[in-house]
Amino acid sequence: MCIQKALAGDRRSIGQAISALENGGEMAYEVRRAIAASQGRAHVIGVTGPPGGGKSTLVSVLIKGLRKKGKTVAVVAIDPSSPFTGGAVLGDRIRMGERQWDEGVFIRSLASRGHLGGLSVAAGDVIDLFDAAGFDVVIVETVGAGQSEVEITRFADTRVVVCPPGLGDDVQAIKAGVLEIADIFVVSKADLPDARKTESELLAMLTLRRSQTVVPEVKRVSAAGEEGTDALVDWLDARSERGRRHAAGGANTAYKLVSKCISGDNMAQLLGIELVSASMGSTTLRMKVMRKHMNFNDRCHGGALFALGDMALGLACNSYGKIATLVDGQLSISTAVEEGEWLVAHAYEVSRSRKIGSYHVKITRARDGEHIAMLHGTVYVLDKSLEAAMGGSV
Ligand SMILES: Nc1nc2c(ncn2[C@@H]2O[C@H](COP(=O)(O)OP(=O)(O)O)[C@@H](O)[C@H]2O)c(=O)[nH]1
Ligand SMILES: [Mg+2]
Known part of the structure; x- marks a missing residue:
């Protein structure tokens, strides 16, 4: 390759x-x-919503519209079941497949659980790859409204939440899960009778949120009737210049900063901890368990696990370029690790305010994704630039 x-x-x-x-x-x-x-430059659009909500159909429509505007488009479709056994992926392939002949379109399905043990790990890398390969737009389709979807939308510059009509109580799930992260709600299947009701429910829900400074857009779209599709494509296209990646350099900046940190970290050198990937608020590291990591009982020492987790957490919370430091951390270990195994530590942000951040680190065995340990940590954010502290530009 x-x-x-x-x-x-x-x-x-x-x-x-x-x-x-x-x-x-x-x-x-x-x-x-x-x-x-x-150097990344793509506009990354995350499309999330309940299964069967019309996401893949909508993505098809978006591809068509963006291609008409001369944009090249890559799609990452993430399905909760395996891409080889899951019927949904086959279905997606067929529906989205009609666009595969076009050189300006690349569609790839991924399983939601990569062997690295976290949704965002493989998906984030694939997004970055499409970005680096020069696609103008990268669309990420994820199912549901759970924590992993919230996580994946962190990668997106623009987050689209699909709400099909007739969700009933599931609107509550949307409210609890993804309301906070949406830039736009698309009421899909607008040709169905309940679409207007769903739209007004959403609008009512949004009016209740007084604290929100930027109120998300709501648009009704029927892929079947081609109603509202042009307007949606125009709206998305107009945002292509103001993506987070454009504004801050996004994942790339975080990676460069974090790799400088780890190469200057003596403990990381001592234990053989390596950087795998990084984006704002999230990092993945790996470490091969060697003789020097073992305890008297011939298992990987708890201190080595804590050091790996602490390193991942430390880099994740420093990835914005502001110094943050661990003030409280708790490690729970569920499985012993033998010599020779590769461990992967994936750190992600749970919440962050101006001064305080909360982070989780999942440590898994690379070979089979077995859960090894979990680190929960609270960090204190200092009003100090990391770059300045490291003495120069990154
Ligand atoms: N009536 C109607 N049905 C739609 C529309 N968009 C999608 N569907 C149907 O909804 C079902 C689920 O669509 P799909 O795009 O696979 O949803 P996903 O699981 O969210 O990706 C399929 O049977 C589609 O044909 C629409 O605009 N109108
Ligand atoms: Mg789908």
């Missing part, structure tokens, strides 16, 4: 690079490094 060819947009190499990311290991590591060195 040639990473440079993938970054130049060669479809076959892109496919191989994605497989390498999914499979993990040394090759994935190389791909991530190459991606991190390139």
Whole structure:
């Protein structure tokens, strides 16, 4: 596989690079490094909502509209079941597949649980790869309204929440899960009779949220009747210049900052902790368990697990470029680890205010994704720039 060819947009190499990311290991590591060195510029659109809500159909419509505007589009479709056994993915392939012949479109389905043990790990890398390969727009389709979907939408510049008519009590789930993260609500299947009711329920819900400074848009769209689709494409296209990646350099900036931190960290060197990927508020590290990590009972020492988790957490909370420091941390270990195993630590942000942040780190065994340990930590954010503290530009 040639990473440079993938970054130049060669479809076959892109496919191989994605497989390498999914499979993990040394090759994935190389791909991530190459991606991190390139400059991202894509508008990343996250599309989430309940199963059967019309997400894939909507994505098809968006592809068509964005292509008409001359944009190239990559799609990452994430399904909770395995991509090989799940019927839904096959269905998605068929419905979205009609656009596969177009050179300006690349569609890839991913399983929601990569072997690295977290939804965002593989998906985030694939988004970054498409970005680096020069696609103008990257659309990410995820199912549901759970924590992992909230997590995945962190990668997106624009978050679209699909609400089909007749959700009933499920509107509560949307309220609890994704209301906070939506830039736009799309009431899908607008040709169905309940669509207007769903729209007014949503509008009522949004009016209740006084604290929200930016009120999300609500649009009714029928993919079947092609109603509202042009307006939605125009709305999305108009946002392409104000994505987070454009504003802050996004994942790339975070990666560069975090890799500088880890290369200057003596404990990371001592224990052999390596950076796998990083974005704002989230990092993934790995460590091979060696003789030096073992305790008297020939198991990986709890202190080594804590150090790995603490490193991942520390980098995640420092990834915005402001110094943050752990003030309280609790590690729970559920499985012992033998010598020779690779461990993966995935840190993600639970909440963050101006001064206080809460982070979780999941430590898993790379070989099979077995849960090893969990670190919960609270950090205190200092009013100090990390760059300045490290003495120079990153
Ligand atoms: N009536 C109507 N049905 C739709 C529309 N969009 C999607 N559907 C149907 O809803 C079902 C689920 O659509 P799909 O896009 O697979 O939903 P997903 O699971 O959210 O990706 C399919 O049977 C679609 O044909 C629409 O605009 N109107
Ligand atoms: Mg779908």
